[in-house]
Amino acid sequence: MIDKRVAGPAEAVSDIPDGASIAVGGFGLSGNPTALIEALLEQGTANLSVVSNNCGVDDWGLGVLLRAHRIRKMTSSYVGENKEFERQFLSGELELELTPQGTLAEKLRAGGAGIAAFYTQTGVGTQVAEGGLPRRYDGAGGVAVASAPKDVRVFDVAGSAKEFVLEEAITTDFSLVHARRGDRHGNLVFAKAARNFNPLAAMAGRVCIAQVEELVEPGELDPDAVHLPGVYVHRVVEVGTGIEKRIERRTITAEGQ
Structure with a gap:
């Protein structure tokens, strides 16, 4: 039996070295593997080449690594919502490979499928x-x-x-993803919009690390409900259902309108 559990986020990312390339799931702030990103920040890993749809916001998601000057290069399709990203790019501190969104998705999928x-x-x-x-x-x-x-x-x-x-195609040294549920074999289920780039990023990484809100025993997941098979996943860490989630902008309507 293959047990891919690790004790916590810090242990899960402990062997990611300076200069590594990493594919990171998420779209905006939906489905960001924030616990793994925070662990990478605390670890001090630097000079990273990151492939992700976007770079979070100034104080959340990948934005915390960017603010700490840990990212050397971003490969992304959308670079708004982040003033520090703009500043670093225009000042020459950050390299950017801007890629059409559908092309970026297919580059990651092709990398995971072995298509050059x-x-x-x-x-x-x-x-x-x-x-x-x-x-x-x-x-x-x-x-x-x-x-x-x-x-x-x-x-x-x-x-x-x-x-x-x-x-x-794109392949990376590591990938970091967030899933709603997973089992000890690494089979993952994503919740609604959080599915976004997560399965594609997972496929592209030579070592895939998944944070899951709920970890279950093998056999508890309906096979028809599995979005990503465990063959692509190497480590699983449970972060709990109470993990903080944010959105870029909260828009509300006054009562009665």
Whole structure:
């Protein structure tokens, strides 16, 4: 029997070294593996290359690692909601590989499936394919590093010739994800919107670490309800159902309106 439980978040991330690449689940603040991120912060790990849809907010999620200057490079599709991200990027302190959201999802999925690269129409005719997107600024308003051109080929699709751009898959040293439930074998169930990038990030990491709100015994999860099989997961840590969760902006309507 394979028991993938670890005692706590600190133990789960203890072997993540400086300079590691990490895929992190979440969309906005939904489904962020905050306990694992906080443990990584406390551990002092630095010079990280992080792949995630976004970088949290200034004081939550990946934003706490960014604020502590622990992240060297972000590969993301959305970089709003975080003033410190903007400051570090424009000042030349942070490298950014901006990637279309669907392309980022497929790059992670392909990496986990062992597919080296794929062609997509997304980005054709733009700087995504043609190159020139700023990846690092020089701190004086100039571009120090820009994206390179990508291979573009023409394929026949339903009798029509169309251009496609080549995108390489993403694999990382580690991945950090959050799930609603999991068992000791690493099978995971995600809750609603928290499913987002979590399964894809999990697949892409050579070592996947999952924090779960509720840890159950093997056989307690309905096999048809499992969103990610345990073959992709290497460590599981229970963080409890009372873990704090946040949203970017709370919008309410006055009573009677």
